[in-house]
Amino acid sequence: MKLARRNLLHLAAGAAAAAAVPRLAAAQAYPARAVRIIVPFGSAGGTDIVGRLIGQWLSARLAEPFVIENRPGAGGNLGVEAVVRSPPDGYTLVLIGTPSTINVTLYENLSFNFARDIAPVASIVRFPNVMVVNPSVPASTVPEFIAYGKDNPGKLNMASPGSGSTPHIFGELFMMMTGVRMVHVPYRSVAAAMTDMLSGQVQVVFGTSASTIGYIRAGTLRALAVTSATRSQALPELAAIAEFVPGYEASAWFGLGAPRNTPAAVIERLNEEINACLADPALNARLADLGGVALAGSPAEFAELIAQETAKWAKVVKFSGAKSQ
Secondary structure, eight states, X not given: OHHHHHHHHHHHHHHHHHHHHHHHHHXXXXXXXXXXXXXXXXXXXXXHHHHHHHHHHHHHHHSSOEEEEEOOOXXXXXXXXXXXXXXXXXXXXXXXXXXXXXXXXXXXXXXXXXXXXXXXXXXXXXXXXXXXXXXXXXXXXXXXXXXXXXXXXXXOEXXXXXTTSHHHHHHHHHHHHXXXXXXXXXXXXXXXXXXXXXXXXXXXXXXEHHHHHHHHHHTSSEEEEESSXXXXXXXXXXXXXXXXXXXXXXXXXXXXXXXXXXXXXXXXXXXXXXXXXXXXXXXXXXXXXXXXXXXXXXXXXXXXXXXXXXXXXXXXXXXXXXXXX
């Protein structure tokens, strides 16, 4: 009886090892040709820069080109949809981020289900935005701004580069949590919004660090706080909004996704390589220069982040009444 049990255990172990061989071989063989990374926004923006940094690392590490393809449109949905429709073989990937989790609620008739159709591969980086005001606003701190806003309901104009954009929704979260009422003024571009911020036609923006830091350093706009849960390494002198509004957190994060049914071995291989990339001091320094913090983790942890963010932003989109443009 003991012999039979021992033989059974050996057979089971052998079967498990045999099943693992194809997965290992698939991971070792990947990639065998060029890989596309779809960036669902235009070139030269923060999303594009992150995509190119990761693409360069993976190209050097895996000895096959990881080619960036910009496919902007519909708040990032066109690029995501292109990947959803691609073969699930690991040769078409997409750089996903906070906008995709906002779009789940913002767009009523998406042709795909983001949570179902995109497989999380690896989280990459998290960026805080910055709450910035025109110097005409008589507030130098978040509590002063809240007090002024409540004393002057509807008199503050909040700029954003479009309805449903991250600066818009981050500002709506602030209004939802503080009770301050501001008038949202959407623009067609970040540049147009910043032009009117400088002239004082609009008074506040929850902008990216990349779009605001130059004006902050020049003294033409006043930074009140960062939107991350804690202070930013890039702007350590700035408080976090959460220091005054407990629980407030609004960050722009990016990660890599693949079409659903992409082989698990390929996803695991990519996840391992991206985590190795994020452990590189040179890459970390580059992300820090951009105001970001590396966000390493497993595919399961990335999936959990996506689920949490989707639920969080659904509440804010509904509160704001925002509609896709």
